[in-house]
Amino acid sequence: MKILYERPVSAAARWSRRIGRFSAGLLVITGLAHWLHTVTTPHMIALALLAAGLATVAALLGVIGLVRLWQVAAVGGIAACVGLAYALIPLGVAGYGLYRFLDRPALTEVSTDTTEPPPWIAPPVAAQGWLPRPVVPLAPERQAEAYPTLTGRRYDGALDRVFAAVNTVAAASHLKITEERGTENAAADLEDMPANPDPKPAPRRRGAPRAAPAGDADPGNVPIPSARPDPGSEILMPGQRASDILLQGEWRSPVTAPLTAVPFDVAIRLREEAETTFVDLRVSVRYGPHDLGFGAAYAETFLRALDAELLGIAGS
Numbered sequence: 001m002k003i004l005y006e007r008p009v010s011a012a013a014r015w016s017r018r019i020g021r022f023s024a025g026l027l028v029i030t031g032l033a034h035w036l037h038t039v040t041t042p043h044m045i046a047l048a049l050l051a052a053g054l055a056t057v058a059a060l061l062g063v064i065g066l067v068r069l070w071q072v073a074a075v076g077g078i079a080a081c082v083g084l085a086y087a088l089i090p091l092g093v094a095g096y097g098l099y100r101f102l103d104r105p106a107l108t109e110v111s112t113d114t115t116e117p118p119p120w121i122a123p124p125v126a127a128q129g130w131l132p133r134p135v136v137p138l139a140p141e142r143q144a145e146a147y148p149t150l151t152g153r154r155y156d157g158a159l160d161r162v163f164a165a166v167n168t169v170a171a172a173s174h175l176k177i178t179e180e181r182g183t184e185n186a187a188a189d190l191e192d193m194p195a196n197p198d199p200k201p202a203p204r205r206r207g208a209p210r211a212a213p214a215g216d217a218d219p220g221n222v223p224i225p226s227a228r229p230d231p232g233s234e235i236l237m238p239g240q241r242a243s244d245i246l247l248q249g250e251w252r253s254p255v256t257a258p259l260t261a262v263p264f265d266v267a268i269r270l271r272e273e274a275e276t277t278f279v280d281l282r283v284s285v286r287y288g289p290h291d292l293g294f295g296a297a298y299a300e301t302f303l304r305a306l307d308a309e310l311l312g313i314a315g316s
Contacts, residue, residue: 042287105143164186
């Protein structure tokens, strides 16, 4: 007589595959929706945490399915492995974010000048919902301990050249400039422009009237140059001088970050002193009590790119 052994079926393994697939899909769709600006950052973070919670459940069920397979040869080993593979995606993202949260100092903004940071032209405003950003001053001690190389730059170049390089690096690093102030300071002065000799008069055509002598010109038609605007007449903000150039923009974290496209506000100040130009940055996360270290990483990347752009005129 032929004996057939009926293997039990592991329901935990099947549910692990279903929940794991749902959690991974929820995370991917949420990240894409936030990248396309259809989901706000607080909602994206809440959905990502939900996906990580579901992935934890899927991983536990997958482990139970594998244990049942080992103990009683229950059907569901492949389903349990698939569920664990799906669960690793949200858990890996959440684990990397948790690692940066614990490894980096709890800072919401960093600046290359902690004594007199670049001011905001328009203070950042956002509906922060359940993820408010605490209004705290800069922490120079913690920043210096965590990021000792984050300092401003001094370039032995004119303000207009450094300003052009800053715009080039901003475009390359996907920094969207939203506010500008003092950009007229980068315009070349009239006295610095090369003096072109007077062009030769064009030959007079036959029958055309002769030009009047210079002494007979009508003084009423002589253009009167307008006065140069006084930079001191503009109301200055704390941390700004009349000759400074201020830029403000928005940068979003890359796709490789734990939470994609998280917005950061960036302020850049260019200051000319004694034939040199100082460049300072200020990077602030818009939501939450922690920037996960991405603010300092962007500032250092920006300054290194600016050094390469202005190679040969960087000062000490």
